[in-house]
Amino acid sequence: MVTDPGRGFEPATGDGAAAPPGRREAELRTAYEGLLQIRRLVGGPAGAGVPAPWEVRQLPRAVALVLEAAGITPSALDAEGRRTRTGYRVAAGSGPERVEVTWVGPPGGGAAEEERERLTACAAVLEEVGWVCLLYRGPRRRRFLEVEPPR
Numbered sequence: 001m002v003t004d005p006g007r008g009f010e011p012a013t014g015d016g017a018a019a020p021p022g023r024r025e026a027e028l029r030t031a032y033e034g035l036l037q038i039r040r041l042v043g044g045p046a047g048a049g050v051p052a053p054w055e056v057r058q059l060p061r062a063v064a065l066v067l068e069a070a071g072i073t074p075s076a077l078d079a080e081g082r083r084t085r086t087g088y089r090v091a092a093g094s095g096p097e098r099v100e101v102t103w104v105g106p107p108g109g110g111a112a113e114e115e116r117e118r119l120t121a122c123a124a125v126l127e128e129v130g131w132v133c134l135l136y137r138g139p140r141r142r143r144f145l146e147v148e149p150p151r
Contacts, residue, residue: 011064014075014089014104032069035062050130056149059099063126063147064090067101070125072118075104086111088122093146101126101145112142119145 009031012019035055042052055062068074073087086105093100103118105111116135123133123145134146 009065011061011068012074012076013060013064013091014087014102015077015091017078018076018085028065028069031065035065051149056097059097059147059149060090060092063099063101063131064088066126066129066131067122072122072125082106083109086114088118093148095148098146098148101147102142115143119143 009027011028011031035052038052038054039050043050051062064074067088067090073085075083075087075089076085078084083104083106086109087103089102089104091100091102092098101119101122103111103115103122119135123135126133126145126147130150131147132150136144136146138144
Protein backbone atom coordinates (compact mmCIF):
# COMPACT_ATOMS: atom_id res chain seq x y z
CA MET A 1 0.00 0.00 0.00
CA VAL A 2 1.10 3.57 -0.59
CA THR A 3 0.29 6.96 0.77
CA ASP A 4 -2.63 8.59 -1.05
CA PRO A 5 -2.51 12.40 -0.84
CA GLY A 6 -6.29 12.58 -0.50
CA ARG A 7 -6.58 9.90 2.17
CA GLY A 8 -3.32 9.85 4.09
CA PHE A 9 -1.32 6.84 5.18
CA GLU A 10 -2.83 3.53 4.13
CA PRO A 11 -1.80 0.59 6.33
CA ALA A 12 -0.96 -2.74 4.73
CA THR A 13 -3.94 -5.11 4.86
CA GLY A 14 -2.13 -7.99 3.16
CA ASP A 15 -3.98 -7.51 -0.13
CA GLY A 16 -1.59 -5.09 -1.82
CA ALA A 17 1.88 -5.04 -3.28
CA ALA A 18 4.84 -5.31 -0.94
CA ALA A 19 6.17 -1.88 -0.02
CA PRO A 20 9.80 -1.17 -0.92
CA PRO A 21 12.04 -1.56 2.15
CA GLY A 22 12.76 1.61 4.10
CA ARG A 23 10.06 3.83 2.60
CA ARG A 24 7.21 3.32 5.07
CA GLU A 25 8.79 3.33 8.51
CA ALA A 26 8.52 7.07 9.25
CA GLU A 27 4.95 7.31 7.88
CA LEU A 28 3.94 4.20 9.80
CA ARG A 29 5.38 5.55 13.05
CA THR A 30 3.61 8.90 12.55
CA ALA A 31 0.28 7.20 11.75
CA TYR A 32 0.48 4.92 14.79
CA GLU A 33 1.48 7.76 17.12
CA GLY A 34 -1.49 9.70 15.70
CA LEU A 35 -3.80 6.79 16.53
CA LEU A 36 -2.56 6.76 20.14
CA GLN A 37 -2.86 10.55 20.40
CA ILE A 38 -6.46 10.47 19.16
CA ARG A 39 -7.22 7.81 21.76
CA ARG A 40 -5.76 10.00 24.52
CA LEU A 41 -7.72 13.06 23.34
CA VAL A 42 -10.99 11.15 23.09
CA GLY A 43 -10.65 8.99 26.18
CA GLY A 44 -8.24 10.84 28.46
CA PRO A 45 -5.04 9.27 29.86
CA ALA A 46 -6.71 5.87 30.21
CA GLY A 47 -8.12 6.14 26.65
CA ALA A 48 -4.95 4.88 24.97
CA GLY A 49 -6.13 1.34 25.71
CA VAL A 50 -9.58 1.70 24.14
CA PRO A 51 -10.32 2.02 20.40
CA ALA A 52 -11.53 5.49 19.38
CA PRO A 53 -14.82 5.89 17.47
CA TRP A 54 -12.99 6.53 14.15
CA GLU A 55 -11.18 3.18 14.56
CA VAL A 56 -14.49 1.36 14.91
CA ARG A 57 -15.80 3.13 11.78
CA GLN A 58 -12.67 2.16 9.83
CA LEU A 59 -12.01 -1.16 11.51
CA PRO A 60 -9.92 -2.90 8.82
CA ARG A 61 -7.59 0.14 8.52
CA ALA A 62 -7.24 0.47 12.30
CA VAL A 63 -6.48 -3.22 12.87
CA ALA A 64 -4.01 -3.30 9.96
CA LEU A 65 -2.26 -0.20 11.34
CA VAL A 66 -1.77 -1.83 14.76
CA LEU A 67 -0.44 -5.06 13.24
CA GLU A 68 1.93 -3.30 10.87
CA ALA A 69 3.18 -0.94 13.61
CA ALA A 70 3.91 -3.98 15.78
CA GLY A 71 6.27 -5.25 13.09
CA ILE A 72 4.12 -8.18 11.99
CA THR A 73 4.60 -8.91 8.30
CA PRO A 74 1.61 -8.39 6.02
CA SER A 75 0.99 -10.76 3.16
CA ALA A 76 1.47 -9.29 -0.32
CA LEU A 77 0.19 -9.74 -3.86
CA ASP A 78 1.88 -9.33 -7.22
CA ALA A 79 0.37 -7.42 -10.16
CA GLU A 80 -1.64 -10.51 -11.17
CA GLY A 81 -3.12 -10.95 -7.69
CA ARG A 82 -0.98 -13.93 -6.66
CA ARG A 83 0.33 -14.12 -3.10
CA THR A 84 4.05 -13.42 -2.99
CA ARG A 85 4.66 -13.20 0.75
CA THR A 86 3.34 -14.96 3.83
CA GLY A 87 1.78 -12.74 6.48
CA TYR A 88 -1.41 -11.36 7.94
CA ARG A 89 -4.44 -10.38 5.87
CA VAL A 90 -7.13 -8.10 7.30
CA ALA A 91 -10.58 -8.18 5.70
CA ALA A 92 -14.17 -7.28 6.57
CA GLY A 93 -15.75 -9.78 8.94
CA SER A 94 -19.17 -11.29 9.36
CA GLY A 95 -20.66 -8.10 10.81
CA PRO A 96 -20.24 -4.32 10.57
CA GLU A 97 -18.04 -4.08 13.67
CA ARG A 98 -15.88 -7.13 12.97
CA VAL A 99 -12.86 -7.91 10.90
CA GLU A 100 -11.12 -11.18 10.20
CA VAL A 101 -7.38 -11.59 10.35
CA THR A 102 -5.98 -14.60 8.52
CA TRP A 103 -2.44 -15.86 7.98
CA VAL A 104 -1.93 -16.45 4.26
CA GLY A 105 0.87 -16.90 1.78
CA PRO A 106 1.89 -18.34 -1.57
CA PRO A 107 0.79 -21.90 -2.34
CA GLY A 108 3.15 -24.34 -0.66
CA GLY A 109 4.69 -21.57 1.45
CA GLY A 110 3.76 -23.08 4.83
CA ALA A 111 1.22 -20.47 5.98
CA ALA A 112 -1.20 -23.15 7.21
CA GLU A 113 1.44 -24.66 9.49
CA GLU A 114 2.27 -21.27 11.01
CA GLU A 115 -1.21 -19.83 11.34
CA ARG A 116 -2.03 -20.80 14.93
CA GLU A 117 1.20 -19.37 16.34
CA ARG A 118 1.12 -16.26 14.13
CA LEU A 119 -2.55 -15.47 14.72
CA THR A 120 -2.04 -15.91 18.47
CA ALA A 121 0.76 -13.31 18.24
CA CYS A 122 -1.55 -10.99 16.27
CA ALA A 123 -4.24 -11.40 18.95
CA ALA A 124 -1.77 -10.53 21.72
CA VAL A 125 -0.80 -7.29 19.96
CA LEU A 126 -4.41 -6.31 19.26
CA GLU A 127 -5.66 -7.16 22.75
CA GLU A 128 -2.87 -5.07 24.27
CA VAL A 129 -4.39 -1.97 22.63
CA GLY A 130 -7.99 -2.78 23.52
CA TRP A 131 -9.43 -4.99 20.78
CA VAL A 132 -11.35 -8.20 21.54
CA CYS A 133 -10.02 -11.21 19.61
CA LEU A 134 -11.34 -14.74 19.20
CA LEU A 135 -9.52 -17.51 17.32
CA TYR A 136 -11.75 -19.78 15.21
CA ARG A 137 -11.44 -22.58 12.67
CA GLY A 138 -13.15 -21.86 9.40
CA PRO A 139 -13.62 -23.70 6.12
CA ARG A 140 -10.99 -26.33 5.34
CA ARG A 141 -10.01 -26.16 9.03
CA ARG A 142 -8.04 -22.95 8.47
CA ARG A 143 -7.86 -20.69 11.49
CA PHE A 144 -8.85 -17.04 11.54
CA LEU A 145 -8.98 -14.32 14.14
CA GLU A 146 -12.19 -12.38 14.62
CA VAL A 147 -11.51 -8.87 15.92
CA GLU A 148 -14.09 -6.45 17.32
CA PRO A 149 -14.24 -3.46 19.68
CA PRO A 150 -14.96 -4.08 23.36
CA ARG A 151 -18.63 -3.94 24.34
